Amino acid sequence: MTSISNLSWVPPANNVSSLQFDNCDIPSEWLSNYFRARHEWPMNATKNMLLAGYHQYWMDSKITPPTPGEVMNWFFNTTLTNDDDSVVKALTKYTNTQCLDKFCSLLPWQGNADFAGRGMLATYATEAVFVTFYVVVLLTAKAHRSKTTGKAGFGRIHEATRESLRAFLDAALLFAIAMLVAAVYNFGITLYDSDKAVTFISSIMSAFVSLFSILPAIALHSSASSNLRRSKTRIWIWLLIGSLTIAMMGLGLFTYGSIRSRYKKVVQLDSSGQLLFEETCLDVDALGMFTGLLVCLFVILAAFVLIYVIFVCVWTQQSKKTGCFAKFRTVWTAFAAFGSMVLMWVAFGVFCYYRSHMDSRAGDSNQDHEWSFGQILALFTFVPVVIEWVTIWWEGAEDGLNGLMSDQYKVYRNDAVSQVEVEEVHEFKA
Structure with missing residues (x-):
């Protein structure tokens, strides 16, 4: 039985240059879903990511593209069975280097x-x-x-x-x-x-x-x-x-x-x-x-x-x-x-x-x-x-400040108070 890793369509997973996307929507969505799910693989996003990312590689190498089932079988066999994270590293590196702005905009950051x-x-x-x-x-x-x-x-x-x-x-x-x-x-x-x-x-x-x-x-x-x-x-x-x-x-x-x-x-x-x-x-x-x-x-x-x-x-x-x-x-x-x-x-x-x-x-x-x-x-x-x-x-100051107090008190300027005191003294002497 042919090993999955030896199939002719299997790309060099650790080579980021093999990945090509028309835009950053797919890789950014995949990585954001990956982290939101606490590192549990988003099945549909992973499938779309691999098929879209390596499509150009298969075309340039004149390789017949695999079916979605074959791709997922290869991915999970490599990642889970063989404990090989080279594919994940390649996908993550591509997103962080080529699509960081789009990826960050998809994270639920609430600000301050x-x-x-x-x-x-x-x-x-x-x-x-x-x-x-x-x-x-x-x-x-x-x-x-x-x-x-x-x-x-x-x-x-x-x-x-x-x-x-x-x-x-x-x-x-x-x-x-x-x-x-x-x-x-x-x-x-x-x-x-x-x-x-x-x-x-x-x-x-x-x-x-x-x-x-x-x-x-x-x-x-x-x-x-x-x-x-x-x-x-x-x-x-x-x-x-x-x-x-x-x-x-x-x-x-x-x-x-x-x-x-x-x-x-x-x-x-x-x-x-x-x-x-x-x-x-x-x-x-x-x-x-x-x-x-x-x-x-x-x-x-x-x-x-x-x-x-x-x-x-x-x-x-x-x-x-x-x-x-x-x-x-x-x-x-x-x-x-x-x-x-x-x-x-x-x-x-x-x-x-x-x-x-x-x-x-x-x-x-x-x-x-x-x-x-x-x-x-x-x-x-x-x-x-x-x-x-x-x-x-x-x-004015006197009327404006008077409005801050009850009618039991009244505000006077210092010079006005002095004049009132002088007048009271003169009245007392008289």
Whole structure:
């Protein structure tokens, strides 16, 4: 009896050049089905793959093509009986080298909508635009104080910006805390249950956007923090943000090895397609660079905090002195606000670039381009800030701020309060 491997139509299975396809539909469908089925052979896709891939080889060699049954008999005899994976390697190599884009689009990769969804991207952009507006107005007012006291034009814009800063800063701080808590959860779940561990790019992206969310708060705080009250409360909030940041980076470093080792163990058995997409379809060098930029962003934030702590300690000791030190304080806060704003836009650009890179090979299952209920809620985080700014700009600071309190209290300007006190003293003497 003639051995199946000795049949004249049997192609050199380990030679990828023997495979030829008119398009990438068949090989991509075969390999995606193969991984989705946890390495169980998709019968129909395998048959179509072999008949289509080696058809040109049989024609060029003037060999009568075998029947589908003969092809399947040869394939399973070679693969299962003889434990020869050369055919599978040839088919896989061809798909990965010639049809990678099509293959990746068929994997059910869902993306990272919680951090990179369209709604979240709009939220980041909205916050960045608002922060830029606030910082530019407040720093311009500091540089030209004599020109910002009017009730019209820029003076009115500055007044609305200054008096609505508290609400914006509180919203930015709350948003940063929420992003940090989500990132800590992403890393922490890996320690709790490795089977529920998030993918590598999801963990890196969550860490990056959580650090990014701190920059707007720093820019706002530095631009006019000296004009705000409740400073002690904000100190505790910043301590909470610092603690969450340290916890997130610590968990990230601790779980990095665990996530990578999990890749090696289960990536080939991942029927969901999440790990396989990241391992096969994403540029390893690009992911490494993204990780490096994450570390750089953390180092910059840590350096900023260290300088700020040193500055506060020195300022506490020199609080009764003026002159050069007071001038340095003004320059430092302006530099911190402007530098944080620039770094915020750089980080946002980096995030958009890598988000676009990850989506370039994704298919219809990618949820990054969809809106979710949570994303819409996140976008509306800063709507009250806009309402307050418009109200103060339209009605003026006193009337606008009066609307924030009950009718039991009333807001006066400091100079107006002083005038009222003087009049009361004169009336008392009279």
